[in-house]
Amino acid sequence: MPRAVPSAPSAPFAPFSRPDTSGTPPPLPMLARNVTHFMRLLRDTGFGLSPAHAVDALEALRHIDIGARDEVRAALAALVLSGPDQRPLFDAAFDLFWRDPDWESKLRAMLLPRVDAGIPPPRRSNRLADALAARQPPSPKPDQPPREERFTAPLTFSDQERLAGRDFETLNAEEWRALQHLVRTRRARLALQKTRRLRPSTCGTHADLRASARLAVRQHGEWLRWKYRKRAERKPPVVLLLDISGSMSQYSRAVLYFCHALTQSRERLHVFLFGTRLTNVTRALRERDPDDAVNLITEQVRDWAGGTRIGAALATFNRQWARRTLSGRATVLLVSDGIDLEHIDLLEQEMARLRRFAHRIIWLNPLLRYEGFTPQARGIQAILPHVDALRAAHNLDSLFALESLLADPARVPPVKASRPQPGYPSWK
Template identity: 85%
Template structure:
């Protein structure tokens, strides 16, 4: 059925379409086809039963458990209260509790409504006035790259995803002991030169050479997906998807309360499909943290298979772990023996006055080679320069290595 302009849609169809657009603006990966599927699904249920309508729309729109709270809030406000727009606008207003300053707002639903709410009418421009529309300028790129992942709204998240998607990283190569055929070099290939001479009736006219082969160094990502790391974990996954599309040798493991290998899921061509598949596969997303137990499982089952060939381990976590600290210390020491080097990406380093007071941070710190921040796009792009250098790592222990900055703001000698 084709819908022409000027023909009014039934009230239910218009409301369902409006609801799907609201979810899409709030960050859900939906297309216009989802609205058509939703209308078709409502024909097979009793629309008088609220729970059935909620379950049908949730089955079509949700791609992971982390989207459920946002969906429930949008469904309750849209389908229950006639003044749902007023309540959504109220989410944009700061709240004051007991005289405390209002918390930082991070509400994708309110951002989506604000983007769709028409502003006050403006006088039309004159004929002589010139307008230049620029979707995202270079300055906007710079500002977006410096923004903390935790403070981005839905539109900024989509812009950030487009920036990461269009980027192709090329990391450093490492020499191997294997030799490959080359047009010139210092290693003469006698067998290939002899075969060439036979084909030329015994005339030894040209030499064949071999040179050392180069390959990309493997990378192993251990990503914390606990509640305090949820926004940063999603951004790192998009960044690692771009690395895998650049044919980097990478293995990706997520850990919260358990360890999950998501390397195969991250090979999907579309990053949104890959992240959606991962959030549906991982059951402990935005849950608790058991870093020591997860590292023990990785060292026991995966370390020997993934850390061969001078592999670099990227450990992305805030280090907040309240369980067995002795186990965490022992497993970090074991991981350091397997890996060529360990790069710790900690979002808490965005705070200038951060110091390693937590016991989990103190247990991890002596076993890492490099300590970097991972709270915005700039920090992730600086990681490419670090990974391009395959120099042997340092073990900072309690003092640090040359060029690394400690928590007091001084540089280790």
Template identity: 85%
Template sequence: MLTAPLPMLARNVTHFMRLLRDAGFGLSPAHAVDALTALHHVDIGQRDEVRAALAALVLSGPDQRPLFDAAFDLFWRDPDWEGKLRAMLLPRVDAGAPPPKRSNRLADALAARQPAPPTPAEPPREERFTAPLTFSDQERLASRDFETLTADEWRALQHLVRTRRAHLALQRTRRLKPSATGTHADLRASARLAVRQHGEWLRWKFRRHARRKPPVVLLLDISGSMSQYSRAVLYFCHALMQGRERMHVFLFGTRLTNVTRALRERDPDEAVTLITEQVRDWAGGTRIGAALATFNRQWARRTLSGRATVLFVSDGIDLEQIDLLADEMARLRRFAHRIVWLNPLLRYAGFTPQARGIQAILPHVDALHPAHNLDSLFALEALLADTPAAAVPPMNQRQGRPHGNDPDPAPARAAAGSVGSAERRGAAQAMYPRM
């Protein structure tokens, strides 16, 4: 039985808790103190007892157990981190057995903890330089186009998305809930409080508008021209799903695939691996109209409820069945509360909607935004809230009129938006009645 922890052991335990925190565990410095206290009550000569004591402190769910076991074995058994790190990043097949699962989150944490190589001493010299308007590496990486990233920059981008938890802005609802302050006096609650206080109206009760997370449905194009952008959006959506956002995710290329359940995996790399195994048309052709028809008939009535917003991520390049695409976009507009189109082509300053597919989609969307870098994805956190600050100017105010001499589509969209949700829902049920 250990009576007092050694200084070296205390430093190692603290270092191990920092490693777990960098790997994605929600730990604080107090967990390191608790870990040192827990080691007073176990025999540190028994490896299983130490593992169980630390696991009881840091684990918050069964899905974290494999990552904890890998980190524990790697930290407390073999000091050769560099060799282990290479083995995790470059898995190999031994004697025909399948390669073990690797944890990129743990590999990133270990890489961040690697000591920098010593640099040769140089004679001191005086240098003067100015660096106005400099930015950090993360800020520069967040503004880079997804299609121009190298392999190292792509790994750094994935780590940046994992470490920054994204949360959508809350929507204000018409429902009222009890509140300590507010503009709506709750007479019944105030009267009940006065009865408990012997008839004295000493304090008033109030109610205020409740706020909720907005339901979101993502329709993501995974065709060949959207491959890099689709992968980045998937990592961002995984961060939203881990933040308990109300989201349904559908991928479409030549067919429609529901990947909502796969994105609920704790590790984003494992989630993307499951999706690539499930989706067969990744980086293939595009049939937007047929995919929207499948969604409208099979999923729209189940997912587009409660004032749901549709995030349509695509470049709009489709050469087949343009009339079908226009009809299905019109049907989707009747189902959805709002349609936000994220188009990577908006990264070009002189972009004009010349393609027939883009012209068929544009009249039915409420907002048009770029989706070519991480800054544009993080801007969605405030965009998806139904607030005046999130209002988006129409396309003809951004880049000129989209159809040349065509009339302004903004009044048509305003007229369509003035139709009640009950009327749109009734029209949608008439189009696709229950069988």
């Protein structure tokens, strides 16, 4: 089997040799070092491993033929895999670390994906690429003599803050990867609403007579302590209607990754994509890995970066999904630029119907990144009178501002007080 980490030749395989009398342990054999590095790589990609797994792996390799690649793969997989969803990532890491001699070029290819405006992102393993990039040491230059370097620390924003303020359309491939990492590691704290149901509690406003009586029976008739109940809380539902037309392609990709992180914090989130038709992708976003979720969405959606039929898509949603998803004071997030050139009357009619179903409608429009933006398009004028708030959605800061808006429902006024009138946009 080829070695993954080149180094000087070492002693035969003896992973459990004792240290010498001087107190300094001898260097690990080549195979032991490679197995240790491989276990660290799997741990960096998300596997729940400990140093004991590396010891178990070395012990398991002593009982098989290490020249047979299939036996080594099966032995390591039996030790580290805890579910079938980890198998593709393990196979990719195993092939890249142990088998492929040109793993550095493949690593560079994984770290520099293509960003095409007309298609969704290609299928790849971002977690494996991030782990390999973090563990790859910088290549030294032997011909260049060492020189003294001076570093200055000016008072500037950090890279994450600078990236959060960049427009999605101006990001290159490396910045896209960094933005996906920021969104993937974020967990939102969203608002809770009280329901009519009661649940047991140590203190509350409602005395639970039955539970108190049962406790008194267990204490031989002594009524020593009261049991209480209080109102249960749950997260209000959120419905996302995301425009995936050609003018919204880059913004739709960023919002999809943000919605995946939002799905991990909210169990009542429904996501619909629309271009020329309406597609429900809620189940695909429940995958743990955001790249797997985007790949499933790619297989379902056929009109990515196509035309725009906002009125027809809203009509389909109002007739097939509104009663099932907009119950319980639901919030509708409409992410679109509002550019629709046909059936404006249908668009205005369906927006009025959606207004009657939803508790509140928040419109996220990337065109608000322009300071002099005015609602001149007919589609925007048809949507604007029926929304409760209009916000921007062109960078990461705007999406995080939406997160704070969902965490504090009081920030959005009631419908009658905040509905904008034609000619008076609500973002001013």
